[in-house]
Amino acid sequence: MFTAVLYAISISFLLFSLARDRKKTKTAVLKAWKSFANLLPAFLGVLSLVGLVLTVLNPDVISRLIGAETGFKGMMLTSAIGAVTLVPGFVAFPLAASLLERGAGIMQLAVFISTLMMVGVVTLPLEISYFGRKEAFLRNAMAYLFSFLVAFIIGMVVS
Amino acid sequence: MKNLKAYGLFLAVIAVDLAILVYDRGLGARIIANTSRNFLQMAGVIPPIFLLLGLLDVWVPRETVVGLLGEKSGIKGVLLSVFLGAAAAGPLYGAFPVAGVMIKKGARLSNILIFLGAWSTLKIPMFLFEMSSLGYKFAVTRWAVDVFGIIIMAHLIERLLTREEKEEIYRRHAADF
Numbered sequence: 001m002f003t004a005v006l007y008a009i010s011i012s013f014l015l016f017s018l019a020r021d022r023k024k025t026k027t028a029v030l031k032a033w034k035s036f037a038n039l040l041p042a043f044l045g046v047l048s049l050v051g052l053v054l055t056v057l058n059p060d061v062i063s064r065l066i067g068a069e070t071g072f073k074g075m076m077l078t079s080a081i082g083a084v085t086l087v088p089g090f091v092a093f094p095l096a097a098s099l100l101e102r103g104a105g106i107m108q109l110a111v112f113i114s115t116l117m118m119v120g121v122v123t124l125p126l127e128i129s130y131f132g133r134k135e136a137f138l139r140n141a142m143a144y145l146f147s148f149l150v151a152f153i154i155g156m157v158v159s
Numbered sequence: 160m161k162n163l164k165a166y167g168l169f170l171a172v173i174a175v176d177l178a179i180l181v182y183d184r185g186l187g188a189r190i191i192a193n194t195s196r197n198f199l200q201m202a203g204v205i206p207p208i209f210l211l212l213g214l215l216d217v218w219v220p221r222e223t224v225v226g227l228l229g230e231k232s233g234i235k236g237v238l239l240s241v242f243l244g245a246a247a248a249g250p251l252y253g254a255f256p257v258a259g260v261m262i263k264k265g266a267r268l269s270n271i272l273i274f275l276g277a278w279s280t281l282k283i284p285m286f287l288f289e290m291s292s293l294g295y296k297f298a299v300t301r302w303a304v305d306v307f308g309i310i311i312m313a314h315l316i317e318r319l320l321t322r323e324e325k326e327e328i329y330r331r332h333a334a335d336f
Contacts, residue, residue, distance in 0.1 A: 010207035032213030045168030051194025093292040
């Protein structure tokens with residue numbers, strides 16, 4: 001659905017641009033292609049890594065690892081899983097909801113959801129190529145610590 | 160040769176995949192199925208994003224972006240960055256090329272970081288979905304804490320980077336996005 005809208009928007013912009021200025025449009029398409037070709041190796045690397053990690057750490061394994069035990073140890077584990085995996089939200093939220101029903105702690109799940117979204121270990125190569133090592137390290141480290149704060153606040157509000 | 164090095168990660172992962180396939184056929188087959196699905200998803204989402212960015216790069220003048228998101232954009236720039244990120248959809252790796260064009264056009268670094276943060280955690284469609292699966296208390300609390308956290312962290316990162324490091328980031332995107 002989102003993809004269809006995206007295509008509709010970009011194609012209509014392309015046609016509009018073509019009608020206004022052929023030369024500029026050609027430059028735009030060439031630039032788009034050049035950037036895409038530059039990034040292709042990083043994209044392929046990241047996506048194949050996601051395919052590997054996601055399959056090995058499937059929801060069953062994740063849920064077995066977390067179990068019902070709580071405490072800081074559980075949070076360390078869920079935050080580490082959240083940081084390295086790249087599960088889309090529409091998979092992660094129902095998974096978290098079902099784990100919650102089976103007795104997992106709210107803070108463990110909150111830190112999982114938060115690190116999942118904010119910390120990207122597998123997207124690091126891409127981020128480094130855009131922002132350099134220092135930014136990538138700072139942003140991911142801060143986001144990781146911040147996820148614990150978020151989890152504690154959610155734990156206080158929800159329970 | 161430079162090209163081969165760029166594909167290093169990809170080739171290494173594929174080698175691991177093949178090794179797993181030899182030892183555990185079922186698991187290996189699932190990995191390959193998931194990986195191909197990821198590739199197909201990328202093949203679907205990425206081309207229109209890049210096409211849009213190419214058009215954006217050619218048509219939107221630098222002054223416009225500097226005015227809206229640049230050094231002097233202030234609170235307006237912050238709010239616009241949150242909005243742009245939250246209104247987006249799609250995986251985070253789609254956000255990096257967008258950030259690249261924004262850097263090229265002279266957006267302030269902290270605003271770009273806010274945009275990235277909003278894209279990763281504040282997306283509206285995801286928020287609605289989160290509310291229905293984990294409850295409104297969970298979702299609203301996370302959203303509210305995240306907005307402040309993202310803005311604070313973005314400014315913190317901007318301060319922690321030296322001027323040279325920031326210039327290097329902008330130089331990186333001077334030609335391409």
